Amino acid sequence: MARAFAKISFTPNVQAVQTEMGSRAAYRSAELGEAETVALGAFEQAFIAERDSFYQATVNQTGWPYVQHRGGPVGFLKVLDDRTIGYADFSGNRQYISVGNLRGDDRVSLLLMDYPGRQRLKIWGRARMVEARSEPALLAKLELSDFRAPVERGIVIRVEAFDWNCPKYITPRYSQREVEALLVQAHQQQQVAVARQAPAVLGNGALPLTISGIHQLTPRIRAYELRHADGEPLPAYQAGAHLRVPIALPDGSVTSHTYSLTDAPGDQDCYRIAVLRVENGEGGSPALHDGWQIGTRINVDAPDNYFPLHNDERPxxxxxxxxxxxxxxxxxxxxxxxxxxxxxxxxxxxxxxxxxxxxxxxxxxxxxxxxxxxxxxxxxxxxxxxxxxxxxxxxxxxxxxxxxxxxxxxxxxxxxxxxxxxxxxxxx
Ligand SMILES: Cc1cc2nc3c(=O)[nH]c(=O)nc-3n(C[C@H](O)[C@H](O)[C@H](O)COP(=O)(O)OP(=O)(O)OC[C@H]3O[C@@H](n4cnc5c(N)ncnc54)[C@H](O)[C@@H]3O)c2cc1C
Missing domain, CATH: 3.40.50.80 (Nucleotide-binding domain of ferredoxin-NADP reductase (FNR) module)
Structure with a gap:
């Protein structure tokens, strides 16, 4: 805790209660501590930049506090330098209580909450209003380019003290944006879990094959060697033939795609195919590239051929x-x-x-x-x-x-x- 905060908050009445309750000695040493930390550090600045709301208290002419909730897009409360923060004041219900209070007393107290992270930052400062007429450049710094609400003025706060509170009693709460991000994350984790649970051997064909070799031919094309899983000779084929292979997609479903055999027939030990990674499609070829390893097992039908060579002497x-x-x-x-x-x-x-x-x-x-x-x-x-x-x-x-x-x-x-x-x- 920094002395600046203690100086503002530990009034004689507060000190008296601390004495009664037995905590005065501990807080006294904090007041006398070395650090006078008023400048916002990197951590505070990042925390402020991530907020989409905060609570702001002002003091009215009769001494009543007035707490107001301020909301906007993430980052609408801006750090102008390590002692200054500010925000654009969007037009609201036109009661102008906070603005009116600031005319008589420039002191504000802000409470910035991070509910999911269970953190809160308190800031004390002196606020002043910034008008478009007199300080257009400063007001422009406070505006948000992609937020269309009408800006009536800017509020710039000179920070006099801040303090972090412990997470005790902060109930984690989530904004719609945070829930959506968590849902995306959960969906991705579920996909990975489903993919991990994919059956060890894909496909129902009568021919059991094992991936026995993988070669990167170009940045997007990989060649695969496939051998009989039990070491038996492979069924013969003719040039132009293809294999239909099963592929596990990231969502857990299984598709099948066709790949031409790249070598002249004759090798009974090995089929060879080459697969181009096609992005922006159904994802079969990326899933094959990502999923097939040496040792991957699949069951396929024997090669088929819709593109046979003529079998006479013609060129x-x-x-x-x-x-x-x-x-x-x-x-x-x-x-x-x-x-x-x-x-x-x-x-x-x-x-x-x-x-x-x-x-x-x-x-x-x-x-x-x-x-x-x-x-x-x-x-x-x-x-x-x-x-x-x-x-x-x-x-x-x-x-x-x-x-x-x-x-x-x-x-x-x-x-x-x-x-x-x-x-x-x-x-x-
Ligand atoms: C008889 C036959 C033989 C085949 N042999 C091979 C082969 O040897 N090697 C190979 O990589 N693919 C081959 N294919 C294509 C392969 O079966 C898949 O279509 C391909 O891997 C793309 O699948 P995908 O799910 O990633 O994308 P998809 O969603 O199926 O395709 C995405 C988009 O890209 C187009 N497309 C599909 N394949 C290609 C391609 N090769 N080049 C450019 N655009 C394409 C599709 O029409 C679609 O518009 C063959 C297809 C057939 C019918």
């Missing part, structure tokens, strides 16, 4: 955009292994955002062209030119953004290429 033109490279990579590897002629054209924003670029360049340097739409020197895929130069028996495969698929289909139509020579798969 292929493979076109991929972004994450659409996943089935196209499996196709290129298959065609290369079969000895079938093909060309691969892969377009994306920039090399660092595109999965498998180095791998593809290394494997198929003579048959692979990469395009970067957002590189320093952008390179663009000329779809009509590409299709126009293809031989009449070439089968065209395209996977990627809807715009890319549509541009290939449109160019094919314009060039008179039969629909069955244009195969496409859309991820959306």
């Amino acid at each position: 292929a033109l493979l076109i991929a955009g972004g994450i659409g490279i996943t089935p196209i990579k499996a196709m290129a590897e298959t065609l290369a292994a079969q000895g079938t002629a093909f060309q691969l054209h892969y377009t994306g924003r920039a090399p660092q955002d595109m999965a498998f670029v180095k791998d593809l360049q290394r494997q198929f340097s003579d048959r692979c062209r990469i395009y970067f739409s957002q590189a320093q020197n952008p390179t663009r895929l000329d779809v009509p030119g590409l299709l126009g130069n293809a031989t009449a028996d070439t089968v065209i495969y395209v996977c990627g953004p809807t715009r890319l698929i549509e541009s290939v289909r449109q160019a094919a139509r314009q060039l008179g290429i039969a629909d069955d020579r244009v195969q496409f798969e859309s991820f959306t």
Whole structure:
């Protein structure tokens, strides 16, 4: 306790009661203590800035105290410097009791409550009124830019003393804003708890898989290796196939999403997929990225295929955009292994955002062209030119953004290429 507060509050009558009740000696030593703490410290200033209300007592001409509740948006009571606080006086019921009292006696006593934190700060000071006419700059400091109530004047208080009270008998109470924040917090905690309770093995498929490897291919794309949980050989698939996998969402529900197998068939030990993290969606891919660890167990159905490769000698033109490279990579590897002629054209924003670029360049340097739409020197895929130069028996495969698929289909139509020579798969 600081002497400044004691000097104001420990009047002779108060001291007499302290003496009667046996607490005078303890308070006397506080009065004689060293610190004359009047300047508001960082803690007091932060406390004041977080308040959305306070109680203010003034003294009237007949000596009666008058306590008034003042409310506003959080921070409406402003710290102007370490000895001065102030607030904008919004128009109210037009009784002007506090303002009238201040004309005769500038002394105020403030009580600032933090009910949830069970803290209270008492402030004593001398108040003066600030009018727009005479002190517009100071009044502007007290106003709140996003609060539209009409300001009649400002009240600026020179702090003469303050004191913190003990939390005893302060009942925790919560404003609507605080309740809403607590509800959000509780909801998040519940989601985490539900996610933790998610079943150890997701999915009802007959094929038990374990995540056995995870590789970060680009900042947003992760590759996953999946093996048979019991070490058995995996069912065979053809290039263009996909797996439907179960994913636990943060709200505790389970969804399932489809991911193309990225490698040429032949490895009976391992399936590989690559998953792009899509923000602002239903959250399946972020939940997969965040939830799948080495050892995660899922049950799936055997791979399915809506985007199969032709199985004859005709050459292929493979076109991929972004994450659409996943089935196209499996196709290129298959065609290369079969000895079938093909060309691969892969377009994306920039090399660092595109999965498998180095791998593809290394494997198929003579048959692979990469395009970067957002590189320093952008390179663009000329779809009509590409299709126009293809031989009449070439089968065209395209996977990627809807715009890319549509541009290939449109160019094919314009060039008179039969629909069955244009195969496409859309991820959306
Ligand atoms: C046959 C098939 C194969 C697929 N293979 C893959 C794959 O190999 N790798 C992969 O990452 N995804 C693949 N997908 C997409 C995948 O199934 C999910 O749709 C994707 O992970 C997004 O799920 P989400 O819940 O995060 O967002 P969602 O809410 O499903 O999608 C959010 C928004 O983004 C769009 N969107 C969805 N996927 C993409 C995408 N890849 N690129 C840009 N926008 C997208 C949606 O149309 C929607 O508007 C495939 C989809 C299909 C149908």
